[in-house]
Amino acid sequence: MFSKSDFTIFDDLTLDGRMAKIREVIDPKFEAFAAEALPILQADGQDWYAHVAKHKMRKTYAPDNTWVAFAPNKRGYKMLPHFELGLWADNLYLYLAVEENMKPKALPEIGPKLAQVSDLVAALPAEYCLSLNHMANKNQPLQDYSSAVERYRKVKAAEILIGLKIPIDSELIGSDDQFPVLLAALKKLLPIYQLLR
Numbered sequence: 001m002f003s004k005s006d007f008t009i010f011d012d013l014t015l016d017g018r019m020a021k022i023r024e025v026i027d028p029k030f031e032a033f034a035a036e037a038l039p040i041l042q043a044d045g046q047d048w049y050a051h052v053a054k055h056k057m058r059k060t061y062a063p064d065n066t067w068v069a070f071a072p073n074k075r076g077y078k079m080l081p082h083f084e085l086g087l088w089a090d091n092l093y094l095y096l097a098v099e100e101n102m103k104p105k106a107l108p109e110i111g112p113k114l115a116q117v118s119d120l121v122a123a124l125p126a127e128y129c130l131s132l133n134h135m136a137n138k139n140q141p142l143q144d145y146s147s148a149v150e151r152y153r154k155v156k157a158a159e160i161l162i163g164l165k166i167p168i169d170s171e172l173i174g175s176d177d178q179f180p181v182l183l184a185a186l187k188k189l190l191p192i193y194q195l196l197r
Helices: 004-011 015-044 107-116 118-122 142-154 178-196
Strands: 049-052 066-071 082-088 091-098 128-131 160-167
Touching (some): 015 178, 091 178, 118 142, 142 160
Antiparallel strands (some): 049 066, 128 160
16 A cells, blocks of 8 residues: 555655656555556456556656556557556545547547436545546546546647646555455546446
C-alpha cells in the first residue's frame, strides 16, 4: 500500500534522483496493485496489461506524477479508454481515462459513447471527481461532465478522466483498507468502461 513517506519522492527535484526513487519505492507498489487489479479486469474476457510509466522522454525535468495504466493492449494504452492509478505530490488517484490520443481517428465513435454514459457518471459516489488533463493536478466536480464531453469533442488537447482521488492526509494513506477501496473503485468504474470500449 502507499504510505505518506512515499510522497517524499517529490521532494527530490533532480531527474535522476526522483526517477531512482520512483523505480525503487513506487513502481513495486504499482506492480503489487496490478497483481490484484488484473484478475478483476480480465474477467471481461480480454487480456489486460499493466503499463508502469517509464518517463523515457524526460531529459531535464523530473516528472510531476507517476502512474501505472491498465489496458487490453500489450503495446500501449493512450489510444484506448484505460484505467490509471497514479501519484501526485499531494494525492493518490484512480481514474478511468479517455485521453487526447484517441483523436481525431476515434472521435466519431468515442464522442457519442461519452455522452451515453452520462447517467452512470452522475450516479457515481459524491467523492468521485473529474479531470480534464492527465498531466495536470486539477479536478472538477462530476456535475461538469456534460460540458467536459462537449469540450472533448471540440478541443484537440481535451481529455476526460473520471475517478477517485485520495488526498495525502486521508486516513486511507497507509491503511490496510487502501487497496480494497481502490479495487472497489475500479469495479465501480468498470460498467462505464464497458460502454466506452
